[in-house]
Amino acid sequence: MMTIPDAAGLRVTPFEPRSAPPEQRLAVGRLLRDAAAFASPEDPPLVPEKEALGLTQLGPDEHTEHAVVWSGDEALGYARLGCDLKQNTHMAHVRVIVHPDARRQGLGTRLWAALRDVAMREGRRVVIAGTTSRSPAGEAFARHLGAEEALANRQSQLDLNALDDDLLARWQTRPDGDPYRLHVWRTIPDGYLARMADMMMVMNTAPRGDLDMEDWTITPEMIRAWDKMIDAQGEVRFLMATEDTRSGQLDAYTEVFWLPERAALVYQGATGVRPSARGLGLGKWVKAAMLEHVRAQCPGARFVRTSNANVNEAMLGINVALGFEPWARFTEWQLKLS
Structure with missing residues (x-):
C-alpha cells in the first residue's frame, strides 16, 4: 500500500x-x-x-x-x-x-x-480513449468527462492447452493446386515490405463504430520504425502472411506479440483478409498455423488474448470456434472538444 x-x-x-x-x-x-x-x-x-x-x-x-x-x-x-x-x-x-x-x-x-x-x-477536435471492464473506474471516468461510447469490443482469451488439434489440422489443409503460399516472419523481408504495407491497410475495412476516423495509410518506413521499437523492447513478433503465387499479392495476414519476461501471455495483433480473397479459408489458415507456431516457439506460453469489435461477426466466429472465451469488455470512447 x-x-x-x-x-x-x-x-x-x-x-x-x-x-x-x-x-x-x-x-x-x-x-x-x-x-x-x-x-x-x-x-x-x-x-x-x-x-x-x-x-x-x-x-x-x-x-x-x-x-x-x-x-x-x-x-x-x-x-x-x-x-x-x-x-x-x-x-x-x-x-x-x-x-x-x-x-x-x-x-x-x-x-x-x-x-x-x-x-x-x-x-x-476529437479525443479517443479506451477503457476495460477490468477497471470500472475508467469507464466511470470517461462518462464523467462527457465521452460517448464509439466502439464496443470483446476481449477474448484462449487457453493453449485446450486447443482442438483436429480443428487446427483441418483449417490448415489446403485444396490440391492451391496457389497460396504461407510465410512466417519475425522481420518482413525487404522484397515483401511494400506488399505487406499494402496488406496491412486492409484493416481500414475493420468496423469503426462511431469513431470519427479516416483511413490510415501504412508505409514501409512505418513498418521498419515499428520493427525497431519491437526489437528495443525485447519483444518477439511473429507475422504470417499468405501469398498468391500467381500474382505475388499478399491476401491475408496475422501477427502475435510475446515478451519472454511475461511468457505465459501472448497478444494477438491484427488479422486481416483482403476483401477480394474472402471465403477461401485464408483467415482460418493463418490463425490455426499461428497458434501451432506459438506453441512451438514461445516457451511457457499459456494464454492468447485478443480483441474484436462486437459487430465483427466473421472474426469473432473464427475465434469462438478456436476456443477463445470472453475475458473483458474493451470500449473505445470519443470526446468532441469545443
Whole structure:
C-alpha cells in the first residue's frame, strides 16, 4: 500500500520521457505496472523497465505530450496525448492512469484538463480513449468527462492447452493446386515490405463504430520504425502472411506479440483478409498455423488474448470456434472538444 499525501497539494507537471532522468521514467513504469496489476492481478506483471523504455519510443510523424503527478520520487498519476502530424490530424489519443491507492481525489481530472488544453491548442477536435471492464473506474471516468461510447469490443482469451488439434489440422489443409503460399516472419523481408504495407491497410475495412476516423495509410518506413521499437523492447513478433503465387499479392495476414519476461501471455495483433480473397479459408489458415507456431516457439506460453469489435461477426466466429472465451469488455470512447 502506497502512502498518499493530501492530493490538494500535488501538481500536474509536464513530463518529457526522452530527456527525463532514468529514475523518473522508471517511476512511471512502476505506476503502469501497479495499475495493470490492480485491474488484472492474475496476469504476469508488467516489467517497469520495459514500460519506461516504451515511454521514449515514437512512430514516424507521431507527436506526444506527457504529464505526471509526483509525490516525492513516486509517480501517482500519468497521462499521455498522442497525435499524428500527417494523418487524421483532427484527432488525438489520450491515456490517463492514476495509482489505485490515489484514486477518487481528482488527480485524473487534473491530468485530463492539462492534456485537453494541449489538444485544443493544437487544433485537435476529437479525443479517443479506451477503457476495460477490468477497471470500472475508467469507464466511470470517461462518462464523467462527457465521452460517448464509439466502439464496443470483446476481449477474448484462449487457453493453449485446450486447443482442438483436429480443428487446427483441418483449417490448415489446403485444396490440391492451391496457389497460396504461407510465410512466417519475425522481420518482413525487404522484397515483401511494400506488399505487406499494402496488406496491412486492409484493416481500414475493420468496423469503426462511431469513431470519427479516416483511413490510415501504412508505409514501409512505418513498418521498419515499428520493427525497431519491437526489437528495443525485447519483444518477439511473429507475422504470417499468405501469398498468391500467381500474382505475388499478399491476401491475408496475422501477427502475435510475446515478451519472454511475461511468457505465459501472448497478444494477438491484427488479422486481416483482403476483401477480394474472402471465403477461401485464408483467415482460418493463418490463425490455426499461428497458434501451432506459438506453441512451438514461445516457451511457457499459456494464454492468447485478443480483441474484436462486437459487430465483427466473421472474426469473432473464427475465434469462438478456436476456443477463445470472453475475458473483458474493451470500449473505445470519443470526446468532441469545443
